[in-house]
Amino acid sequence: MAGAHSDPLTHPEVAQGGVLRYIAGFISTTALMGAALVVTLRHDQPYETYLGLVGGLALLALVSQAVLYYGLDISRSQIWKSVALMLTMPLFIITVGLTVWMFQSLDQRTMLMPQTMEQPTLLQ
Amino acid sequence: MQAQLPGPWSPLLGRLTLDQIPYQVPILQWTFAGVVVIGLAVVFCVLYFRKAGYLWREWLTTVDHKKIGVMYIVVGLVMLFRGFVDGLMMRTQQVLANGPNAPGIMGAQHGFLPPYHFDQVYSAHGTIMILFAATPILTGFQNIVVPLQIGARDMAFPYMNALSLWLTTAGAALVMLSLFVGDFSAAGWVGLIPLTELPFSPGTGVDYWMWAIQISSVGTTLNAINMITTIVEMRAPGMSWFRLPVFSWTTLSSNIIALTAFPVLGVALALLGADRYLGAHFFTAGNGGNLMLYTNLFWIWGHPEVYFLILPVFGILSEVVPTFSEKPLFGYVTMVAATFAIAGISWLVWLHHFFTMGAGPDINGFFSVATMLVGIPTGVKVFNWAFTLYRGRIHFSVPMLWALFGLFLLLAGGLTGMMLALPAINYTVHDSVFLVAHFHCMVLLVVAAAFAGVTYWFPKLFGFKLDEGWGKAFFWVFTLGTVITFAAMFALGFEGETRRLDWTFDPAWKPMLIVEEFGIMLYVVSIVCFVIMLAVSIRDRAKTRLAQPWPTARTLEWLTHTPVPFYNFAVTPQVNMRDELAWRREHGLDQAKPDRYEAIHMPSNSALPVIIGALAGVWGFAMIWRIWWLAGLSLAGIIVCVIIRSFDKNEGYYLQPEEIEAMETNLAIGAIIAEQPDRSHSSIPAEAH
Ligand code: HEM
Ligand SMILES: [Cu+2]
Numbered sequence: 001m002a003g004a005h006s007d008p009l010t011h012p013e014v015a016q017g018g019v020l021r022y023i024a025g026f027i028s029t030t031a032l033m034g035a036a037l038v039v040t041l042r043h044d045q046p047y048e049t050y051l052g053l054v055g056g057l058a059l060l061a062l063v064s065q066a067v068l069y070y071g072l073d074i075s076r077s078q079i080w081k082s083v084a085l086m087l088t089m090p091l092f093i094i095t096v097g098l099t100v101w102m103f104q105s106l107d108q109r110t111m112l113m114p115q116t117m118e119q120p121t122l123l124q
Numbered sequence: 125m126q127a128q129l130p131g132p133w134s135p136l137l138g139r140l141t142l143d144q145i146p147y148q149v150p151i152l153q154w155t156f157a158g159v160v161v162i163g164l165a166v167v168f169c170v171l172y173f174r175k176a177g178y179l180w181r182e183w184l185t186t187v188d189h190k191k192i193g194v195m196y197i198v199v200g201l202v203m204l205f206r207g208f209v210d211g212l213m214m215r216t217q218q219v220l221a222n223g224p225n226a227p228g229i230m231g232a233q234h235g236f237l238p239p240y241h242f243d244q245v246y247s248a249h250g251t252i253m254i255l256f257a258a259t260p261i262l263t264g265f266q267n268i269v270v271p272l273q274i275g276a277r278d279m280a281f282p283y284m285n286a287l288s289l290w291l292t293t294a295g296a297a298l299v300m301l302s303l304f305v306g307d308f309s310a311a312g313w314v315g316l317i318p319l320t321e322l323p324f325s326p327g328t329g330v331d332y333w334m335w336a337i338q339i340s341s342v343g344t345t346l347n348a349i350n351m352i353t354t355i356v357e358m359r360a361p362g363m364s365w366f367r368l369p370v371f372s373w374t375t376l377s378s379n380i381i382a383l384t385a386f387p388v389l390g391v392a393l394a395l396l397g398a399d400r401y402l403g404a405h406f407f408t409a410g411n412g413g414n415l416m417l418y419t420n421l422f423w424i425w426g427h428p429e430v431y432f433l434i435l436p437v438f439g440i441l442s443e444v445v446p447t448f449s450e451k452p453l454f455g456y457v458t459m460v461a462a463t464f465a466i467a468g469i470s471w472l473v474w475l476h477h478f479f480t481m482g483a484g485p486d487i488n489g490f491f492s493v494a495t496m497l498v499g500i501p502t503g504v505k506v507f508n509w510a511f512t513l514y515r516g517r518i519h520f521s522v523p524m525l526w527a528l529f530g531l532f533l534l535l536a537g538g539l540t541g542m543m544l545a546l547p548a549i550n551y552t553v554h555d556s557v558f559l560v561a562h563f564h565c566m567v568l569l570v571v572a573a574a575f576a577g578v579t580y581w582f583p584k585l586f587g588f589k590l591d592e593g594w595g596k597a598f599f600w601v602f603t604l605g606t607v608i609t610f611a612a613m614f615a616l617g618f619e620g621e622t623r624r625l626d627w628t629f630d631p632a633w634k635p636m637l638i639v640e641e642f643g644i645m646l647y648v649v650s651i652v653c654f655v656i657m658l659a660v661s662i663r664d665r666a667k668t669r670l671a672q673p674w675p676t677a678r679t680l681e682w683l684t685h686t687p688v689p690f691y692n693f694a695v696t697p698q699v700n701m702r703d704e705l706a707w708r709r710e711h712g713l714d715q716a717k718p719d720r721y722e723a724i725h726m727p728s729n730s731a732l733p734v735i736i737g738a739l740a741g742v743w744g745f746a747m748i749w750r751i752w753w754l755a756g757l758s759l760a761g762i763i764v765c766v767i768i769r770s771f772d773k774n775e776g777y778y779l780q781p782e783e784i785e786a787m788e789t790n791l792a793i794g795a796i797i798a799e800q801p802d803r804s805h806s807s808i809p810a811e812a813h
Contacts, residue, residue, distance in 0.1 A: 088384060091384055091471055094471055094472060095388075095424050095471070098472075098475075098490075099420055099424075101487065102420070102483045102487050103414075103416070103417075103420075105483050105484040105486065106416065106481065106482065106483045106484070108484075109482055109483070109484050110482055
């Protein structure tokens with residue numbers, strides 16, 4: 001294959017990378033994920049706030065990883081990878097979406113509140 | 125924030141103590157003796173025939189996709205045997221421990237396996253069969269066949285390919301090690317939650333299960349990347365998408381599934397690890413944890429995983445059926461479309477594994493309909509194979525017999541799957557042995573295709589055929605065993621036997637349990653036939669040496685010489701048609717020789733993958749026993765290896781035209797079992813630039 005024995009440093013994907021960008025990507029993702037951990041450990045917010053907060057931090061971490069670490073953009077050498085990342089979005093939406101739907105229904109059906117449990121049911 | 129550990133822990137040995145070695149269990153004493161004897165015999169043979177150097181240079185450090193594929197299949201077959209012995213023990217226990225008065229020996233109240241041991245046996249059986257037998261065997265075929273089928277010199281990343289193999293092997297080794305040091309998980313191959321949580325499984329069994337899967341699935345994921353890249357990037361000139369052989373198509377779709385699904389398993393197990401090691405509460409019943417979340421995550425991987433297994437199997441059938449029907453595959457385009465439809469749907473159905481969780485009629489209805497949709501593309505495939513057979517000139521060779529039996533299993537497994545996909549039926553047979561019989565039809569289809577593949581592609585690699593007579597004996601005994609065992613199992617399912625019983629309390633099950641035992645005994649006989657088949661074939665190899673083992677084969681892998689030289693194609697083929705070899709044969713071009721050879725660039729061997737694999741195994745062992753210093757040390761070792769690799773200036777070597785010419789005329793020198801001279805210093809020839 002072409003490029004197999006030429007200088008690896010001239011390969012467009014390798015040329016994309018840079019020490020500063022790697023370090024920035026590493027630090028920013030670690031910091032964002034660390035922040036999510038710290039926020040969660042504090043136990044002082046309502047459930048919905050956590051969902052938004054942690055979800056938002058995760059999204060930022062993902063973006064900083066994609067942009068800084070992997071250098072994804074729409075240039076010729078990277079477009080394939082950017083498109084591939086986009087193509088996983090439907091899977092993400094399917095799995096997370098269906099999971100949310102399932103748990104929402106499961107909760108209503110199995111996590112019965114005390115007052116409903118006190119009401120007479122057909123069996124009584 | 126480390127989790128509260130039950131039992132002793134020391135900084136030097138972690139949780140490891142002498143009484144973790146189960147030397148008092150008779151079954152394990154015998155197993156250990158057997159392993160030692162076989163191990164010593166292998167070592168003795170290697171040393172006696174002075175093959176240690178050969179083994180190291182030509183196999184352990186190789187980056188050749190064919191050798192890696194062969195080693196994948198060998199690992200898979202060894203694990204298949206181990207998993208089979210587990211199955212044999214379960215069948216025997218269930219028939220001995222039937223009814224309230226069944227006697228017990230060796231510490232068991234009924235039968236010969238106490239419950240805790242029995243639970244480990246079925247957990248190991250499932251884990252091994254799916255992840256360490258079926259997966260490596262199929263990966264092995266993909267490794268061997270895909271580059272040949274697309275006209276490539278090797279995989280896109282030969283070094284990473286070796287790394288994948290050794291990571292998978294490290295996982296398999298950990299599972300085997302759990303026999304002799306500590307226990308294996310007793311919580312099923314799916315990791316029944318909350319049983320896998322530390323308070324309920326305080327030993328190291330779950331850790332063995334968890335880390336073995338975690339390490340080997342890194343290998344599987346890397347391999348998926350490699351396969352996808354190879355198929356996208358490395359096709360020979362003229363090999364356009366719609367000329368790609370169907371096995372390569374199925375490999376592509378199956379590895380897209382692997383690449384997207386395995387990370388979910390990794391996350392599920394990592395969260396479980398956080399619970400077990402750091403005292404987190406992702407899957408606990410209290411403190412904000414949610415048990416169902418684990419089950420949900422596991423099956424988000426689990427269902428795509430079963431299609432990851434079945435798609436390459438469909439690919440093997442699609443190669444074997446046309447070859448032995450002397451006809452092109454019927455409906456190529458619909459076959460490809462059906463493959464991707466199945467892969468797509470496989471992401472929408474996972475909840476059918478826990479209809480009984482109680483998520484409600486809308487949700488069960490949605491997943492039920494989605495599951496049944498899979499029947500449409502699968503039906504398309506079955507009809508395509510049937511129409512390929514129709515009016516074909518059918519040869520009942522061994523690979524074809526396996527493929528035809530595979531179609532039968534697909535029907536039985538698929539139709540019972542459809543039954544299970546109806547929540548109303550599922551509520552009555554979920555977790556019964558009816559379900560176990562369903563998925564064994566499916567996974568035995570994988571095994572049938574594996575043996576079709578072994579007999580079909582064996583001559584490609586080694587230059588001689590496997591003995592037809594013993595191959596047929598093996599086929600018929602195995603098939604009979606399968607039908608008898610699993611027909612009885614379906615019946616037991618309807619009689620209400622639930623799965624995973626160490627004591628089959630109902631005496632009414634006795635007759636069918638005996639039938640099952642008889643069936644499994646046939647499997648034992650079939651293994652003997654298999655070994656004889658190998659021995660006889662190797663003994664008679666001179667007689668069955670053929671330039672073209674299957675004269676009706678149609679795809680590109682049969683265009684190279686048999687046995688295939690380690691560089692695959694002397695000259696990169698130009699592809700003109702979908703079934704290239706059939707086309708060339710029709711036009712009298714299949715024997716054409718190139719007028720001159722050019723130097724071929726080859727990757728050099730590397731010891732790093734096998735070293736990294738070994739270090740990963742040590743790391744897993746250290747994590748299991750919580751020997752932190754060893755874990756840190758082996759992880760550091762892996763990082764050092766990776767750094768060494770990135771500064772490695774070795775860019776492979778060139779095979780010179782004269783050498784190629786010599787090997788093209790005398791195939792034995794270039795065959796993959798031949799020892800090659802050291803070429804690592806062959807300089808780059810001028811004309812290559
Ligand atoms: C026609 C396609 C298929 C359908 C409709 C189908 C349906 C199902 C359903 C509904 C279940 C859950 C049953 C229960 O737990 O109550 C199930 C379990 C299972 N299926 Fe299938 N299946 C199909 C194909 C396959 C294939 C191709 C494989 C593997 C190669 C497979 C392997 C399994 C396994 C391993 C389980 C059980 C897992 C466990 O609980 O241990 N199935 N199947
Ligand atoms: Cu499924």
